[in-house]
Amino acid sequence: MSSMLFSDYSSSTTARFLPFRRSRLRVDGAVFCRRLVGPLHVRPPISVSLRTTLTVHSSSSSSPVISATMGTGTSAKIIDGKAVAKIIRDEITAEVSRMKDAIGIVPGLAVVLVGDRKDSATYVRNKKKACESVGINSFEVRLPEDSSEQELLNFILGFNEDPSVHGILVQLPLPSHMDEQSILNAVSIEKDVDGFHPLNIGRLAMRGREPLFVPCTPKGCIELLHRSGIVIKGKRAVVIGRSNIVGMPAALLLQREDASISIVHSRTQNPEDITRQADIIISAVGQPNMVRENWIKPGAVIIDVGINPVQDEKSPRGYRLVGDVCYEEACKVASAVTPVPGGVGPMTIAMLLSNTLSSAKRLHNFQ
Ligand SMILES: Nc1nc2c(c(=O)[nH]1)N[C@@H](CN(C=O)c1ccc(C(=O)N[C@@H](CCC(=O)O)C(=O)O)cc1)CN2
Numbered sequence: 001m002s003s004m005l006f007s008d009y010s011s012s013t014t015a016r017f018l019p020f021r022r023s024r025l026r027v028d029g030a031v032f033c034r035r036l037v038g039p040l041h042v043r044p045p046i047s048v049s050l051r052t053t054l055t056v057h058s059s060s061s062s063s064p065v066i067s068a069t070m071g072t073g074t075s076a077k078i079i080d081g082k083a084v085a086k087i088i089r090d091e092i093t094a095e096v097s098r099m100k101d102a103i104g105i106v107p108g109l110a111v112v113l114v115g116d117r118k119d120s121a122t123y124v125r126n127k128k129k130a131c132e133s134v135g136i137n138s139f140e141v142r143l144p145e146d147s148s149e150q151e152l153l154n155f156i157l158g159f160n161e162d163p164s165v166h167g168i169l170v171q172l173p174l175p176s177h178m179d180e181q182s183i184l185n186a187v188s189i190e191k192d193v194d195g196f197h198p199l200n201i202g203r204l205a206m207r208g209r210e211p212l213f214v215p216c217t218p219k220g221c222i223e224l225l226h227r228s229g230i231v232i233k234g235k236r237a238v239v240i241g242r243s244n245i246v247g248m249p250a251a252l253l254l255q256r257e258d259a260s261i262s263i264v265h266s267r268t269q270n271p272e273d274i275t276r277q278a279d280i281i282i283s284a285v286g287q288p289n290m291v292r293e294n295w296i297k298p299g300a301v302i303i304d305v306g307i308n309p310v311q312d313e314k315s316p317r318g319y320r321l322v323g324d325v326c327y328e329e330a331c332k333v334a335s336a337v338t339p340v341p342g343g344v345g346p347m348t349i350a351m352l353l354s355n356t357l358s359s360a361k362r363l364h365n366f367q
Pocket residue numbers: 016017123169170171172173194216217307321340341342343344345346347348349
């Protein structure tokens with residue numbers, strides 16, 4: 001019986017929250033995939049001849065799914081999230097301009113950053129740039145780390161009332177003295193472009209109810225599957241991780257798409273026995289290279305949400321980013337894989353733009 005190596009960030013954090021301040025950089029090397037799962041009970045990999053197939057639209061020039069070029073033994077298609085995100089941004093640019101021409105309204109996004117985490121500051125900067133690139137107005141508030149909850153709430157309440165703001169986002173994680181729940185609850189459900197308000201999540205969980213917004217990262221995962229021609233209906237899907245912002249909503253979304261869902265988490269016994277049955281795996285735990293070849297059914301589709309820094313002296317930054325999934329091994333056994341970086345990450349921001357545009361359309365009754 002193997003014990004789980006990953007922690008799950010079941011309150012509200014996810015892989016990409018962790019890196020730079022809370023945890024030290026993780027060290028790995030040439031054989032990193034092997035080292036990280038040492039204590040696990042490893043079973044022999046399933047024969048490739050048992051390979052099942054999912055419908056993956058192949059590498060036509062217009063498809064975002066392109067063939068892997070990793071050499072012998074590699075068969076997976078690489079799902080290029082950067083390319084898909086660019087296509088989506090172009091679509092949004094056209095819609096923003098159509099809306100402006102028709103009714104003179106420009107969508108607006110307000111982003112609030114508390115504290116000086118470097119990674120959060122980078123994400124906020126990238127969101128601002130992305131807004132500029134599609135013609136969405138952005139409003140940024142930066143508050144010092146020691147701000148009070150009330151100061152932050154005052155900005156949120158102001159944006160709730162501001163008609164030029166159609167989306168409000170509070171960059172997470174918040175400093176530990178702040179109560180994330182009460183902050184997220186304060187965002188108007190109609191401007192909750194992150195989709196983190198409990199009413200939006202509740203609606204996502206209920207049959208026959210529609211959330212106004214779906215959280216950006218899980219929405220990006222599903223969008224990648226759709227745009228890569230991967231059929232979800234009727235498939236077995238496993239989500240690794242049960243965070244509020246990725247794992248849980250990803251499972252709800254897959255269920256809405258008529259997949260049969262299992263959720264694997266830090267208390268799951270023998271997770272690889274469950275993941276090995278999956279046609280689709282979405283991993284969001286923040287453990288570098290945790291998912292190994294023998295966790296993956298031949299032909300499965302792998303969506304890797306983890307963005308984990310590992311030490312790398314050769315990189316100018318001193319580290320490089322790897323996913324939750326051992327990419328080299330997944331490429332050998334899966335039918336399609338998202339890379340890290342360049343997979344789900346860019347889709348998170350594209351979905352934020354998409355949610356902001358939808359919000360402006362809804363608030364102004366523009367079809
Ligand atoms: N309020 C929110 N806070 C946070 C969210 C969120 O969706 N809403 N998600 C994450 C961070 N995040 C956006 O905020 C985010 C993380 C990573 C990327 C991305 O494009 N990553 C690149 C790699 C970037 C690099 O080289 O450093 C990639 O994967 O290719 C986009 C957005 C936590 N907080």
